[in-house]
Amino acid sequence: MAEQYKTLHSAKYYRDYLKNDIRPDCRQLSAFRPVIINVDSIKTADGSAIVKIGRTTVVCGIKAEICRPKPETPRQGFLVPNVDLPPLCSSKFKSGPPSDQAQVLTQIIADILENSRCINLEQLCIFPDKIAWCLYADIICLDYDGSLIDACALALISCLKVVTLPEVEYDPGLDKQQVNLEKRSPLNISCTFVATTFAIFDDKLILSDPSSEEENLSAGTLTVVTSDEELCYMHKPGGSPLNEEQITKFISICFFKLSVILRNIATY
Amino acid sequence: MEVDTLKEENNIDRLKCDLGLLSRPDGSALFTEGQTVVLAALYGPVEVKMQKVLVEKASIECIYKPKAGFPCVQDRFKESFIKNICETSLAVSLYPRSTILVNIQEMQNHGQLLSCAINAACMACLDSGIDMKFLFGSVSCFLMKDGELSLIPPVNESSIKGMFVFVFNNTKGEVIASHTEGLFTAEQYHDALEGGRQMGVAAYVKRGTRSPFVCHLSLSERRGGTRRHDNDMLLPLRPELGDHPGYRAMFF
């Protein structure tokens, strides 16, 4: 019976639960789903991480390639994030060229990366204007169940922390390079960012870490990204309007979450 | 971006808008914010593509064209951002099984592209006479290295620490969308939000009292009776504007 009720009147079904300050998956309104992080399990990549937030599962792999720096920025390497939403993760997505949502997500992740300044691209340069590292960070969603930005950001930062690059010797006179695969060194990551998504239900109720069902029913989402003491991203793409007090509340929740996640990351 | 050898205008003369410049679209607006210029045009509701049909409401397609180069992922982001805002503000459920095309063309970039594009989109919607739930206005706010906040893009780009773009609705002045760049603290965000609203509103109001935000709705320029309104469309909206000075400044 409950099943039919849920399919036919999904909004009402949710409202009934939320009236009692509980969500259908037994969470409190401000509760987060469990987060699992697994690093370095993909041996073919130079660094990898798998993140699970509830059912949302995201894999991030970083592959390093040697390339030539751009003439405008001869002393910098590249870090290119790319988010892929294959049909596998949800029936919403179809195969073929990247969907708009995947492209937007890629841009959001790239923005977060740039805003947080967690990685100095000059450390990726091997020899100015000649060779540099290009890191391709491929983020693939395996299961889509809401709060994707959170999962992707977490996967990327965990992955960056475990990436190791082989040592390269370069002779500019001969234009020859020698890669020493045995000797690998990690990157210098200056900060850790954590993204937190909220859904706004019926213009007033705030659900943290929404599932994909909740995202669909809600009238807007807000994503806050915190990095150490500071904020590096506040993304609210339309939807229900918010006032200041609500925003303040979000930010404080985010900082709390950051500390929890940091402890989590610190364990590996 | 071009070197700025020219002296910066003061805050008051920064906003300008011209409606109905293009003959083909149902509504068009050229929005100028300082030295940033964006052209927006709206067609709607028009025939919908099969894969985009929504049975209970109109689907909104937003197309953003940069001035140079191919559209990139960044432009996709702008498209989706503006599309989301339009979806919130337009009365989409009135036009089921149809499309509303919102086209944005960058004309000149001087640092406030996103907010200018959002404002242009709003004005184009207004010009086309499509039904809206509320109007929206956007403000860019720059955070300097020394912690100062400014609504004017600084001459020296390297002094910017962060940038905020807020989109307010005209009914209660609440935030309907927000986007940020750079690192900042929670206090700075609040200051920017408050400051953005106050300063933005102040700019609109001053503008309004001096020479009204110029929007001449040119009936004569229109081809045929494809548009339902021009002046009369503003009337039903008026009662609820009251508390958002931006609106008053914009239209009277």
Added chain:
Amino acid sequence: MAAIRKTIISNCEKTFLMKNLSEWNRLDGRSFTEFRDINIVFGKDWGCCKVSLGKTEVIAQVSCELQQTKSSRPNEGMLNINLELNTMADPSFDASRQSDLSSQLNRLLEKCIKDSKAVDLESLCIKMNERAWSLRVDINVLNNEGNILDCASVAAITALSHFRRPDVTCDGVEYKIHSIKQRDPIPTVIHHYPVCISYAILNEGEYILADPTLLEEGVAEAFLTIGLNSYKELCGLHLGGNARLATKDILETSSKAAKRATELVAIIKNAVEKDTQDRLKLNDIGFHIMPIQEKIEKSTAELSICLDQWTLSKKGKKKKSKNEPMDVDPINENNSDVQQCKETITPLGNGTAKLSEVKGENEWAIVESDEEAEVIFVEPPKADTVSISDSNSEEEQVVVLNPQRLKKSPSKRKKNRI
């Protein structure tokens, strides 16, 4: 309900247009050889301009990038021209797909500007076999009211001549790009200024309309595009569509086009020169200071031009008009033919003798019902003194070359009426 994206031209509009053309009137009051006003506005950035041709508007922006030289041309830079047909200009344009129209227009522009070697590519090379500038012209169409190509070609060449690229130095290993603040930017070397000039051909080459509007484009059977520079050198010629045009007509049209090209180039050069002067004076330049009221003044000005031309074209008609396909008056036919057609200025274009399946646009032709013929019958006398018709003399297509008569093949006419 939701409007259809594609602009559909109704038979009514088509008939009306053709009828007016037969009286040597165009719907916007221009004469057949007249062009719409061109207006060039520069943006704040180098190499950015907005060009409007009547109500057709495009914006062009030149950008540059340092690139590896091509091994086939080690001492040359690169030039790419990209015309985008935006949904903004016309809802039937699809931004995500490359249409036939857009690839055709792009190729014509490329032929006209790139293949005619208007831009000195060698000067774009920085170090042979290593680095060269790659220029890219992006043209976005803002409003499509016909003849995008002419407008785009003017925009492209204007933007190129206005563009300045940053200075570059090389210390042997590293290339350093100096910002515009540090060093004065360098203009591009332009050898000559080619522009495209388009004509629409209607009614089997009978009417050759300069600078067609959207409606005229929709009704036209064929297009003639001539790429020319101010030295009257041909930089491209394209005749597309479905009409037979005599060589003589092409030659005649191109000499008219050459005149227009000279004018256009003068306009472009003046505009660029004026902008340079303004910049030297450190005036504020850009789209942000575009005057707002311009539009209204312009529309009234346009109106008075139209009115002027209304009388003008009526007068002018006498000497120009040679045939009235809609005029079905059998009495007038013979004698007027002889008298008037000597004065014909616009030549007829049917060089070939075959009765072909080529479509003509005259739906009001004689084969139609009596009532229609009557309706039309009333109008012509007041519209002109010169009613010449040919609609009866169907058979001998060959005579067409001879200016005395013009004929239609009955087979054609039947086709059109559908």
